[in-house]
Amino acid sequence: MRPIYSMRAFLLIAIPFAAACASAPAVPDTPAPAAPQQPMPSAGAENDLADFPSNPPPPLPAQPLEFPGFRETTLPNGLQLIIVEQHDQPIANLSLYIESGAANDPPPEAGLANIVAQMLTKGTADRTAEEISQTIEGVGGDLTASAADDYIRVSAVVLADDLPLAFELVQGVTLEPTFPQDELDIVRTRMLSALQAELAQPASVAQRRFVLEVYGAGHPYSLAALPGTVSEIDKADLEEFHDAHFSADNAVLVVSGDVDADEVEELASNAFGEWAGGGVPEPTFIEPPAREAARIYFVHRPGSVQSNILVGHVGIRPENPDYYPLQVLNKIVGGGTDSRLFSILREEKGWTYGAYSRLSRPEEIGYFVASAEVRNAVTDSALIEMLNQLNRIRDETVTAAELNAAKSFLTGSFPLRIETAGQIAAQIAQVRLLGLPVDALTQYRERIEMVSAADVQRVAREYIRPERAVIVVVGDATQVLEDLEGIAPIEMYSVEGDPLEMADLEITAPTVDVDAAALEPAMLTYQLMVQGNPLGTATITLAREGDNWLSTTTMGGAMNQQSEVRFTSELEPISAMQSLSQGAVTITSDLAYADGRVTGTVELPPQMGGAKDVDAEVVPGTLLPEMEGWYLAAAELAPGKAITIPQFNAQSGTVAGVTYTVTGTETLTTPAGTFETFRVEVSGVPQQAILYLRQDSPHITVRQEFVGQPVVLELQEVAR
DSSP states (O other): OOOHHHHHHHHHHHHHHHHHHHOOOOOOSSSSOOOOOOOOOOTTOTTGGGGSOSSOOOOOOOOOOOOOOOEEEEOTTSOEEEEEEOOSSSEEEEEEEESOOGGGSOGGGTTHHHHHHHHGGGBBSSOBHHHHHHHHHHTTOEEEEEEOSSOEEEEEEEEGGGHHHHHHHHHHHHHOBOOOHHHHHHHHHHHHHHHHHHHTSHHHHHHHHHHHHHHOTTOGGGOOOOHHHHHHOOHHHHHHHHHHHOOGGGEEEEEEESOOHHHHHHHHHHHHTTOOOOOOOOOOOOOOOOOSSOEEEEEEOTTOSEEEEEEEEEOOOTTOTTHHHHHHHHHHHHSSTTSHHIIIIIIITOOEEEEEEEEOOOSSOOEEEEEEEEEGGGHHHHHHHHHHHHHHHHHSOOOHHHHHHHHHHHHHHGGGGGSSHHHHHHHHHHHHHTTOOTHHHHTHHHHHHTOOHHHHHHHHHHHOOGGGOEEEEEEOHHHHHHHHTTTSOEEEEETTSOEEOGGGGOOOOOOOOBOGGGOOOEEEEEEEEETTEEEEEEEEEEEEETTEEEEEEEEEESEEEEEEEEEETTSOEEEEEEEEEETTEEEEEEEEEETTEEEEEEEOOGGGTOEEEEEEEOOTTOBOTTOHHHHHHHBOOOTTOEEEEEEEETTTTEEEEEEEEEEEEEEEEETTEEEEEEEEEEESSSSOEEEEEESSSSOOEEEEEETTSSEEEEEEEEEO
8 A cells, every 4th residue: 555665665776866966066165175975876787896996097297386366355344355356257256255154053043044044045125035036047147145064155156247236136135134934934944854854864864973972062063953943943033143143344255257356346345345343253162072982873773774884083173284194194094986995995895885084174173084884784894994994094104105196186186176266266265264374275285295104194193093983873773783892882872862772672562453444455546756757656456365465566667666465354464575676776575474483585686785585583563565554554543643563674684663653634635636634754764754644544645755855656546
């Protein structure tokens, strides 16, 4: 009836590709090249690891570079102005940085700066949101606003002749936003949806726990928006933040492109000369907690077949001159596909599709982190190897080949960051926002070239501390926690951040009233929608087979599924067969239940573990895949009720307690008709979902959504 397990298996394959296509690169926070994003597996590769080039060509010698000229000035009200003239294209860029960001959020209103930024372009004293959009689009330009930890940025890109209009629009949205309530309601709803998506992603969950442990509760950089804090933010909060932080002497204005510096100064004075300056409240940066020993912070994510690992600790402040040898160190350890972590964990061991490291550089103090995503079976081995490599960079002098390759990459790729006027201006703005002199940028290549092997080992011994690291692992505790014992002391948490003990993970038989007699033969047809576009259809049939039930699922389109599950008239499992495929990737399983055990076989792609036999003892009441929908159809449901059902996961070969919580009621209209439904949130699974079940018994699924993903199953037809 409801293909949540089969769809979940598909999503494990399909969603990473959708996410990779939808993700945009972040604005770099340092003038040095950022570590590349983790590559995604190709769908049909038998041995995807072998497809990646392991021997990149040697770097070319560095070419001479003359850093482009620019003008800096400060208006009488304290506004800093940076102008970069570059006349190769008739484009002008204007960016205004407010030097207050998410680090300035009051903890009960975490997410405030982000909402303020999104709301700036939603209405001013002179224009509505629609009029702002029409005005900028009418000249073929772009106007955006965003928030980071340390600043809010408002940017406009226009043809050079339209620079006066860009000043007018940026001045309006920055100085005179109206924060209309109807637009705030939309922005808040979208942010809550984005938060749901973020909390459903193991990498995001790992990062949240990592910064919390590195910086400590109460540090501005450890603060993270939550649905509860975002829901409480109102218009008065936005106005208060704006009044407190949007001040001329708390801002940097950067103009670049096909512009005339004298004209820009005049435009800036006319647009922002009357903007008042004044005292701005600063965030309270407490000292990160001192760490005496490494500790593992394990985040239990039931059903995960992979583990996300982060290993790191507090780093350096932006003005620290050791930033340059640390950049070289980072490049050698994990700053690319030729790094030690990547070469060993991916190419030599075949444990991951990518392993990297990164050195952050915010306004206050940053962090160093190494990361990898690995299969459950090698979580402990991968973590031990990551720690070994962090010790190795401390204990061994890097080779001349590694040193030269790292420096050549950093110096050779630097010119790519200052090819355009907009890039030059952004880099200058970044060093200014960090409180650094411009020579931190103009002399970047020279300072990298001066780094020696002795410098790398010196900073490694001073700043790289695996023996005191924060180690975050996000995965299924029932699969990997025991293997991690002995590496470091362990604390365990839920995805929501609540402390857990192993006893909390114990799975028991469900205690819910179920009326199996409510089931009746039926054929349900669903349409699969991705981003509102049809991607396939699914037909689910329930039929009598003697005294038992047979449920079959057939799905076609970009994703294909064939499955059969048999269970008794009392909803006790008998057997389940599934075949799932997307492109060249196929997953099959053939399972049987008897005498408290699930036995059978599972065929996974090689990169997911390959073929394996299943023989597992399960708790009473465990359901085989594809049964849970019929179980819910016969269960007693009511608003506020939560049901936890043990379900067998064919991929991991384990049982997970999946919780279905009725959070409310809703009237839904689909092609199959209009239904009064229960809204049911599904948790305890890797991909959280929301179900809309018909209130009338049996509670057939009318609609299924996947949290944070543009994927929907919707009922098209009911036949009996």
